[in-house]
Amino acid sequence: MRKQLRTGDVAIAPLPGGGFGACQVSGFDGESVVVHALDWFSPEPPRLDDLHGAGPAILRRHRFREPIAQTSVAPRYHPLPPDFTWLGNLPVPAGVPTDVNSISTWDWPLIAVVLDRAWADLPAEVRDAYRLSRGADPVTVDLGDGPRVETAALGVLDLASYPVGRPVDWSVLERLPRCTQIRWSGPDRGLTAALERHPLIGSLVWFDAPETVDLSRTRVVHLTIRGDALRELNLPPRFRNLAIDGIASARTVHAPDDGRWLHLNLFEATPATVAPTGLSQVRSLSIDGAGVLPAGVVTAFPQTHTLTLRRSSAPGRLDTPAALTELPGLRLLTMLDAYALDAETFPDLPLDNLVIDGLRASTARDLRTRFRRSPVTLRLSGAKADRWLATNMDNPFRDWSDDNTRAGAAACRAYATALRALDALPRLAPPPPTSAGQAAGARPSTSARETGSRPSTDAAAVAHPAIAAVEPVLRELVDKLNALDEKFDIIDTIRREEAGDAFMALAARAGIPTTLADEWFDTWRDF
Incomplete structure (x- = not known):
């Protein structure tokens, strides 16, 4: 259903981590809607009368130039969230601007309020240590x-490569007062105890997790976790985002209100994925995977109103599209890289919005016909001709053409040329591992791009015949990308990462040690 918004319209919504907040339309700026959060929090949904006299939410966590929790939203790109309940209209509080410089999503003002509350709830000594620390001070870790x-400003402590047999000196966190994320791998070894002692750390990435992980006494709110052994996971209060790998084994997650307040992401999902139990109240769900996505797992989350299906490789299919009918409250469905989709792939659903980025042009035409007179708002982008896809379906740069046809086509040609050249090379024995002891194709936990450092490689590896044959091929690819960026200015942060991933995949295909490939890419690229 399309809603016509007016200045002063008020919506309430569940807050990430629990409770309810409210926001209001401040005004309109061209085609964008300006929205601000109201100074309100309650464990239950408020009524419109409850919000009379509520002023704008003021952010105190940092010294913002615009302290009101407010942003501009383009409805063309951001459909109204299904969990926004519009109550009616109230006068906009005095002093609230009708235009702002920031551009974000509908829920950003509410998320900003949640972050502000979390900051205020931290012990005073933690906040003081953060504010008083000198970021440039050296710290040995x-x-x-x-x-x-x-430096003391280090925000992400990456311990994912820490040897299992060596004790960890967790006292280093006392010297890193701005650390908010830890990357970890393997058994606990004092990790959760350290998290309990350092409540500023709200983000955790855990590889190869053990059978039981208990974070219930920490302040972690964002968790990415994976591991074949993992069977039971305990989450803390106010938890907001869980990303868990989609393996074919049963797991139990203990979360506040059975996941009512969190977003769940099942990544690396396959048709064999078993949905974790304990999250029956999840409202917002995303499923990522290569090839065939397991639509059937959605039946474990019957309260879902927002669903994102994302393919990591083309063309991408759904195994059982009819399973989506098990979500009676589904209102927003987003599909990314849906090149295997046709207009009849999924059944009629109770949608308000259907958003698809990356599909066949023929499918786009059929979908527009199907939904022309329906109440569903259809947003399609990245439509590509079937003939073009026949050549470029597996090309990692295929979506670059969405913003610039010529630059995207040239990037696709550069990659295809490099791939053909590598596949035409004679098969040689792989070079020896680098001095870091990594085998060819093994991705280090922290790359040279992430640290800014230059890894050193063994002279024997650099002089190997396989490297001598591969190096000019990969160098030519980077040179072409440099020229493209100079001409079209197309490689932003996201595309730089996409280019790096494509380069590393080609290098691994050719048997080049990962540290050497990282060094090549960082040395050769100008973007």
């Missing part, structure tokens, strides 16, 4: 490969 000098 051991990330698993020996001591190195970082």
Whole structure:
């Protein structure tokens, strides 16, 4: 259903982590809607009368130039969230601007309020340590490969490569007062106890997790976790985002209100994925995977109103599209890289919005016909001709053409040329591992791009015949991307990462050690 918004319209919504907040339309700026959060929080949904006299939410966490929790939203790109309940209209509080410089999503003002509350709830000594620390001060840390000098401003402590047999000196966190994320792998080894002592750390990435993980006494609100052994996971209050790998084994997750307040992401999902139990109240769900996505797992989350289906490789299919009918409250369905989709792939659903980015042009025409007179708002982008897709379906740069046809086509040609050249090379024995002891194709936990450092490689590896044959092919690819960016200015942060991933995949295909490939890419690229 399409809603015509007016200045002063008020909506309430569940807040990430629990409770309810409210926001209001401040005004309109061209085709964009300006919205601000109201200074309101309650464990139950408020009524419109409850919000009379509520002023705008003021952010105190940092020294913002615009302290009101407010943003501009383009409805063309951001459909109204299904969990926004519009109550009616109230006068806009005095002093609230009708135009702002920031551009974001509908829920950003409410998320900003949640972050502000979380900051205020931290112990005073934690907040003081953060504010008073001098970010440039040197700090010696051991990330698993020996001591190195970082700075007190280090926000992400990457211990994913820390040797299992060596004790961890968790006292380093006392010298990192701005650390908010830890990357970890393997058994606990004091990790959860350290998290309990350092409540500023709200984000955790855990590889190869053990059978039981208990974070219930920490303040972690964002967790990415994976591991074949993992069977039971306990989450803390106010938890907001869970990303868990979609393996074919049963798991139990203990979350506040059975996941009512969190967003769930099942990544690396396959048709064999078993949905975790304990999250029956999840409202917002995304499923990522290569090839065939398991639509059937949605039946474990019957309260879902927002669903995103994302393919990591083309063309991407749904195994059982009819399973989506098990979501009676589904209102927003987003599909990314849906090149295997046709207009009849999924059944009639109770949608308000259907958003698809990356599909066949023929499918786009059929979908527009199907939904022309329906109440569903259809947003399609990235439509590509069937003939073009026949050549470029598996090309990692295929979506670059969405913004610039010529630049995207040239990037696709550059990649295809490199792939053909590598596949035409004679098969040679792989070069020896680098001095770091990594086998060819093994991605380090922290790359040279992430750290800004230059890894050193063994002279024997660099002089190997396989490297001598592959190096000019990969160098030519990067040179072409440099020229493209100079001409079209197309490679932003996201495309730089996409280019790096494509380069590393080609290098691994050719048997080049990962540290050497990282060094090549960082040395050769100008973008």
